[in-house]
Amino acid sequence: MEEVRDVKKYQTLLFDVDDTLLDFAAAEDQAFRLLLQEQGVSYKEEWKRQYQQLNQGLWKSFEAGGITRDEVVNTRFTLFFEKMGKKVDGALLEQSYREYLGEGNQLLDGAMDLIAKISNHFDLYIVTNGMSATQEKRLKSSGLYPFFKAIFVSEDTGYQKPMKEFFDYCFDRIPSFNKETALIIGDSLSADIQGGHNAGIDTCWINPLKMDNSLDVQPTYEIAKLEELFLLLKREKQSSH
Numbered sequence: 001m002e003e004v005r006d007v008k009k010y011q012t013l014l015f016d017v018d019d020t021l022l023d024f025a026a027a028e029d030q031a032f033r034l035l036l037q038e039q040g041v042s043y044k045e046e047w048k049r050q051y052q053q054l055n056q057g058l059w060k061s062f063e064a065g066g067i068t069r070d071e072v073v074n075t076r077f078t079l080f081f082e083k084m085g086k087k088v089d090g091a092l093l094e095q096s097y098r099e100y101l102g103e104g105n106q107l108l109d110g111a112m113d114l115i116a117k118i119s120n121h122f123d124l125y126i127v128t129n130g131m132s133a134t135q136e137k138r139l140k141s142s143g144l145y146p147f148f149k150a151i152f153v154s155e156d157t158g159y160q161k162p163m164k165e166f167f168d169y170c171f172d173r174i175p176s177f178n179k180e181t182a183l184i185i186g187d188s189l190s191a192d193i194q195g196g197h198n199a200g201i202d203t204c205w206i207n208p209l210k211m212d213n214s215l216d217v218q219p220t221y222e223i224a225k226l227e228e229l230f231l232l233l234k235r236e237k238q239s240s241h
């Protein structure tokens, strides 16, 4: 059961995008299929699996400091198509892939309903890691875009979640921003919850798979579904009057 807590009314809600409002796996899958199609290759589950393995391996090398981000994205398709004996320009294909990814506008269940419902009562902002053009395009074509007062994408800020500097950049650009009445909502412990903690604001972890919390940091709230946020906000608002 929910505990009765000393609650307050929130004014500023900062939303993550991927796997919070939009379905990233669906966007990736669609982009991958379109890329294969563009290259005249028929889709096979096996190829998707191989690509994922290769892609994850490259990102691991990046995280370990072995290669740069650009090297990851500009070589992943060169290496992947090499596996099928096809020589391609990886950097060029990455551009196509990103275009296709920008078409990935699959809303998660309840996302539109929730955002539309709360947008008159709170100031909504997007805080997302990624490429600005891609994220903006996805938010626009999903229909979510007009509900947000501003979209903050890591590429524009020069920093990324969970860095405090990323949030400082956002806070500086939110009119009469107050940390006490701000809440970040996201699915990632390491980016969103750690980020909110670093920035000194309350956090709401969306945890549909009921994963264990691997951080030392406790989220202020934990919900399994986005819809639960509506009740949470309503409750907080009522109890602050």
Ligand SMILES: [Mg+2]
Binding pocket: 016, 017, 018, 019, 020, 186, 187, 188
């Ligand atoms: Mg996310």
